[in-house]
Amino acid sequence: MYDVVIVGAGPAGLNAALVLGRCSRKVLVCDNGHPRNEASHAMHGYLTRDGMPPLEFLRLAREELKPYTTVTLRDVTVVDARCENNRFLTTLETGETVESRKLLIATGVRDKVPRIEGIDELYGRSVFHCPYCDGWEVRDEPFAVYGKGEKGYGLSLELTAWSSDILLCTDGPSELTEPQIERLSRNGIVVEEERVVRLEGTDGVLHRIVFEGRDPDARRALFFTTGQHQQSALATALGCELNDKGTVHTGKYETTHLRGLFVVGDASHAVQWVVIAAAEGAEAAFAINTDLIKENLK
Numbered sequence: 001m002y003d004v005v006i007v008g009a010g011p012a013g014l015n016a017a018l019v020l021g022r023c024s025r026k027v028l029v030c031d032n033g034h035p036r037n038e039a040s041h042a043m044h045g046y047l048t049r050d051g052m053p054p055l056e057f058l059r060l061a062r063e064e065l066k067p068y069t070t071v072t073l074r075d076v077t078v079v080d081a082r083c084e085n086n087r088f089l090t091t092l093e094t095g096e097t098v099e100s101r102k103l104l105i106a107t108g109v110r111d112k113v114p115r116i117e118g119i120d121e122l123y124g125r126s127v128f129h130c131p132y133c134d135g136w137e138v139r140d141e142p143f144a145v146y147g148k149g150e151k152g153y154g155l156s157l158e159l160t161a162w163s164s165d166i167l168l169c170t171d172g173p174s175e176l177t178e179p180q181i182e183r184l185s186r187n188g189i190v191v192e193e194e195r196v197v198r199l200e201g202t203d204g205v206l207h208r209i210v211f212e213g214r215d216p217d218a219r220r221a222l223f224f225t226t227g228q229h230q231q232s233a234l235a236t237a238l239g240c241e242l243n244d245k246g247t248v249h250t251g252k253y254e255t256t257h258l259r260g261l262f263v264v265g266d267a268s269h270a271v272q273w274v275v276i277a278a279a280e281g282a283e284a285a286f287a288i289n290t291d292l293i294k295e296n297l298k
């Protein structure tokens with residue numbers, strides 16, 4: 001039996017594995033190779049690693065786990081998990097079931113990338129969702145925001161920290177209130193309700209947005225706000241509730257309603273950055289090890 005099964009080897013799961021490995025805990029980490037930022041070419045906002053390709057960051061993290069021989073990494077999808085008699089039974093796609101005392105879910109989220117022609121070639125290079133991650137590189141350039149209603153409104157105002165030239169593309173009725181439209185206008189943000197036909201660019205650099213009923217508009221970056229969903233259904237299958245944003249509400253040390261179950265990283269409720277995912281993994285690992293010590297003491 002494992003002390004801990006970790007599902008997800010992004011920054012959250014791997015940092016948890018590192019801390020637990022250093023506690024000599026027997027850990028199995030399962031991952032199916034699709035971190036949220038796989039489309040990005042450079043990760044920002046993580047001290048000493050600013051600008052590093054995200055997949056290189058993960059490769060280094062896996063390398064650092066090698067001395068910790070009680071930690072096993074497997075490239076495999078977890079298809080189910082349940083809790084019986086204070087033990088977790090985790091089912092892999094191979095049909096195997098592994099047993100553990102604790103279960104840590106670090107399976108992240110997926111972004112609902114808008115289905116616009118040309119977006120896939122630009123995603124992660126000129127098309128982003130997070131200005132803290134990618135705003136600096138395109139600061140002061142002409143921005144587009146893709147989103148409507150409260151979300152498009154909020155992101156447009158937020159982006160004024162990075163550019164004074166912002167076009168809010170709502171791709172149909174804006175769903176904005178009059179006071180919202182007035183505030184956007186006061187802050188120099190133009191609202192465009194025309195249908196977006198496609199994005200044009202070369203080598204990952206956005207050049208223009210083509211609209212249905214008007215001339216194209218030259219833009220250098222597009223930030224979208226169209227939602228996200230959990231990358232796996234494991235947390236909800238174990239009874240975790242999701243908040244409005246679609247993430248799991250966790251308590252102190254990333255605990256959940258179920259004793260021994262922890263949810264960390266983007267899958268849980270806090271700010272969704274690599275440095276925070278890694279920190280949450282470390283924090284949960286501390287709590288898990290503390291619990292295991294107490295349970296083992298005579």
Ligand SMILES: Cc1cc2nc3c(=O)[nH]c(=O)nc-3n(C[C@H](O)[C@H](O)[C@H](O)COP(=O)(O)OP(=O)(O)OC[C@H]3O[C@@H](n4cnc5c(N)ncnc54)[C@H](O)[C@@H]3O)c2cc1C
Pocket residue numbers: 007008009010011012013030031032033034035036037038039040042043044045046076077078079106107108109111123124128129130132133134231232264265266267272273274275277
């Ligand atoms: C385009 C883009 C750019 C970004 N840029 C930055 C940036 O510059 N700086 C920053 O701080 N953040 C950035 N982010 C956010 C960052 O990607 C996340 O905060 C971070 O990846 C969260 O780490 P995590 O470990 O929680 O989840 P993830 O990194 O998403 O890892 C989850 C892992 O779980 C695995 N998994 C899921 N389900 C299963 C299953 N059933 N079985 C087995 N494995 C499973 C996945 O394959 C994946 O490897 C960016 C995101 C995007 C989309």
